Amino acid sequence: MYSEKVMDHFTNPRNVGEIPDADGVGTEGNAVCGDIMKLWIKVEDGRIVDARFKTFGCGAAIATSSMITELVKGKTIEEALQISNTAVAEALDGLPPVKMHCSNLAADALRKAIDDYLAKQKGAEDNNG
Amino acid sequence: MNRIYLDHASTTPMRPEVLEAMLPFLKGEYGNPSSIYGEGREARKALDRARDRIATILGASPREIIFTSGGSEADNLAIKGAAFALRDRGNHIITSAIEHHAVYNTCRYLEKHGFRITVLPVDSYGLVDPSAVAAALTPETILVSIMHANNEIGTIQPIAEISKILKERKILFHTDAVQTVGHIPVNVQELGVDLLSLSAHKFYGPKGVGALYVRRGVRLDPLIHGGAQEHNRRAGTENVAGIVGMAEALVLAASEMDKEIERQQELRDKLITGIMESIPHTRLNGHPKKRLPGNVNVCFEFIEGESLLLNLDMQGIAASSGSACTSGSLEPSHVLLALGLPHEIAHGSLRLTLGRGTSAADIDNVLEALPGIVDRLRQMSPLYDADAFCKTH
Ligand SMILES: Cc1ncc(COP(=O)(O)O)c(C=O)c1O
Numbered sequence: 381m382y383s384e385k386v387m388d389h390f391t392n393p394r395n396v397g398e399i400p401d402a403d404g405v406g407t408e409g410n411a412v413c414g415d416i417m418k419l420w421i422k423v424e425d426g427r428i429v430d431a432r433f434k435t436f437g438c439g440a441a442i443a444t445s446s447m448i449t450e451l452v453k454g455k456t457i458e459e460a461l462q463i464s465n466t467a468v469a470e471a472l473d474g475l476p477p478v479k480m481h482c483s484n485l486a487a488d489a490l491r492k493a494i495d496d497y498l499a500k501q502k503g504a505e506d507n508n509g
Numbered sequence: 510m511n512r513i514y515l516d517h518a519s520t521t522p523m524r525p526e527v528l529e530a531m532l533p534f535l536k537g538e539y540g541n542p543s544s545i546y547g548e549g550r551e552a553r554k555a556l557d558r559a560r561d562r563i564a565t566i567l568g569a570s571p572r573e574i575i576f577t578s579g580g581s582e583a584d585n586l587a588i589k590g591a592a593f594a595l596r597d598r599g600n601h602i603i604t605s606a607i608e609h610h611a612v613y614n615t616c617r618y619l620e621k622h623g624f625r626i627t628v629l630p631v632d633s634y635g636l637v638d639p640s641a642v643a644a645a646l647t648p649e650t651i652l653v654s655i656m657h658a659n660n661e662i663g664t665i666q667p668i669a670e671i672s673k674i675l676k677e678r679k680i681l682f683h684t685d686a687v688q689t690v691g692h693i694p695v696n697v698q699e700l701g702v703d704l705l706s707l708s709a710h711k712f713y714g715p716k717g718v719g720a721l722y723v724r725r726g727v728r729l730d731p732l733i734h735g736g737a738q739e740h741n742r743r744a745g746t747e748n749v750a751g752i753v754g755m756a757e758a759l760v761l762a763a764s765e766m767d768k769e770i771e772r773q774q775e776l777r778d779k780l781i782t783g784i785m786e787s788i789p790h791t792r793l794n795g796h797p798k799k800r801l802p803g804n805v806n807v808c809f810e811f812i813e814g815e816s817l818l819l820n821l822d823m824q825g826i827a828a829s830s831g832s833a834c835t836s837g838s839l840e841p842s843h844v845l846l847a848l849g850l851p852h853e854i855a856h857g858s859l860r861l862t863l864g865r866g867t868s869a870a871d872i873d874n875v876l877e878a879l880p881g882i883v884d885r886l887r888q889m890s891p892l893y894d895a896d897a898f899c900k901t902h
C-alpha cells in the first residue's frame with residue numbers, strides 16, 4: 381500500500397530526536413485520527429540549518445515527518461513556508477488517499493515551528509527595541 | 510523469510526483435508542442439489558451429509574441449520590430476519606457495545622426502520638453483565654444479540670446465564686459464535702440460544718460460507734428471496750463444495766479441540782506473560798481467564814498500532830491492531846473504547862491470534878522481536894519521555 385520511498389523513510393527515518401536549543405518548536409495534533417508530531421528547527425541567518433522530529437502516528441505520519449525535515453534543511457524561512465502537504469506527499473512518491481491527512485500533520489507542525497521562531501524573533505526585537 | 514502468521518481471528522489457512530473433501534464438487538460432481546436426476550441426487554446427498562455432521566457437532570437437528578455465505582450473512586439473517594418476523598410483537602432489540610460490525614451495523618440499520626436498540630455496556634474486561642440484560646428488557650423486547658466471544662479481545666460471554674433469563678421471558682436470543690465454533694465447545698442446547706452464527710473460514714474451512722442455527726419453531730423473514738432452498742429461508746443454489754468443506758473443517762476441529770485448547774492456552778499465556786514482563790507500560794485487554802485460547806490483545810502506551818504492524822511485518826510477523834490509523838474509518842476500535850480505554854491508548858493496540866500452526870518457536874521469535882520494535886517507536890514518540898519515566902518509576 382505504501383511506496384518504496386515511504387517505506388524507506390519509515391524504516392530509516394531521518395532526523396529523529398530533539399534540538400535542545402531549538403529556535404522554533406511546533407507541536408501539531410492530528411484532528412482526524414488523534415496522532416501527534418513535534419518538530420524542532422534551528423535557524424541561522426534566516427536559513428533552517430537543522431530540523432528534528434518526534435512523531436506518534438502511522439507509517440505515513442512517520443515518513444512525512446522524516447521527509448519534511450529533509451526538505452526544510454537549507455531552506456530560508458520564506459521558502460520553508462511554501463512547503464505544502466502535497467509537496468511532502470509528492471516527494472514520497474505519493475500516499476494512499478486515506479493517508480493524505482497524515483501529511484497535513486507534518487506541514488502544520490512545520491508552520492507552527494516557524495511561527496514560534498518568528499514570534500521569538502519579534503520578541504527579541506521588541507526587547508532590543 | 511519464514512513468516513509467522515498470528516492473525517487467525519481474521520482468517521485461517523484452509524486445511525489440506527478440507528480441500529480434498531471439496532475437490533470432487535469443484536470438478537466432476539457439478540449437479541444442482543435441487544435436481545431430481547442422478548447428478549443432482551449426489552449433490553443433495555453431500556449437502557445432507559454436511560448438514561448432519563454440522564448439526565451433530567452443534568447439538569442441533571439438521572433441519573435447524575441454514576447455510577449462508579458466511580458469518581456476516583448469518584448475523585444479518587438472524588437479526589433482520591427475526592426483527593421483521595416479530596414486528597407485530599414489539600420493536601425493541603438488545604445488543605452489546607462490543608459486537609462485530611455485522612451485528613452492530615445491522616442493528617443500526619434496523620434503527621432506521623423503526624426498531625429501538627439498547628446497546629449494553631461492558632465492564633473493563635469486556636464482559637456483559639447478565640443482570641443488565643434482565644434490567645434492559647421491556648414488554649416490547651423481541652430479540653437479544655450478544656456475541657459468544659469477541660473477535661478483538663477474546664472475552665467469552667456468559668451466554669448460558671443470559672439465556673436462562675431470556676427463556677423465562679420467551680425472548681429470542683441470538684449469539685454470534687463466529688469466533689468460538691471450532692475453537693471451544695459450542696452446543697446450542699447448553700448455551701440455550703435460539704439463533705447462532707458461524708463462519709467456515711475462521712476454523713480452517715473455505716471463505717464465503719457459513720451457517721445460521723435456527724431453533725425449531727423460530728420465525729424468520731428471509732433476506733434472500735427466490736427458490737425454496739433451505740426450507741424457504743435462504744434462496745439460491747447451494748455452495749455445495751463450500752458447505753462440504755465447512756463440515757469437514759468442523760469435524761476435524763472438533764476431533765482435536767481439547768488438545769488444541771490446551772496447547773494454545775499455554776502458548777497464549779506464555780506470550781502474554783513474556784510481553785508484560787519485557788515491555789513496560791503495557792496493558793492486557795480482555796479477561797485474563799474467560800478468554801479464547803488463541804487470543805492475545807495488548808496496548809503499548811505512547812505508540813501507534815499501524816507503525817507497529819509495519820515493523821512486525823518487516824520481521825515476518827502478521828498481526829492486527831485496533832488503532833484508528835489501521836481502521837480505514839480513522840476511528841479506533843469501538844471494542845477498545847467500550848472497555849473504557851482512552852483514544853491514545855487504544856491507538857497502541859496489538860492483537861496476536863494463535864492457531865493450530867503456531868509453534869512454541871513462533872512465540873519465542875515474537876517475544877524476541879517485539880521489545881525492540883516497541884522501544885524504537887517509543888524513542889520516536891513525542892509522548893514518551895524515557896528519562897522522566899526512569900525518575901518517577
Ligand atoms: C465475531 C465475528 N462475526 C462475524 C464475522 C464475519 O464473518 P464473515 O467474514 O464470514 O462474513 C467475523 C469475521 O470477520 C467475526 O469475527
Ligand code: FES
Nearest residue numbers: 413437438482834
Ligand atoms: S497518523 Fe493516523 S492515519 Fe496516519
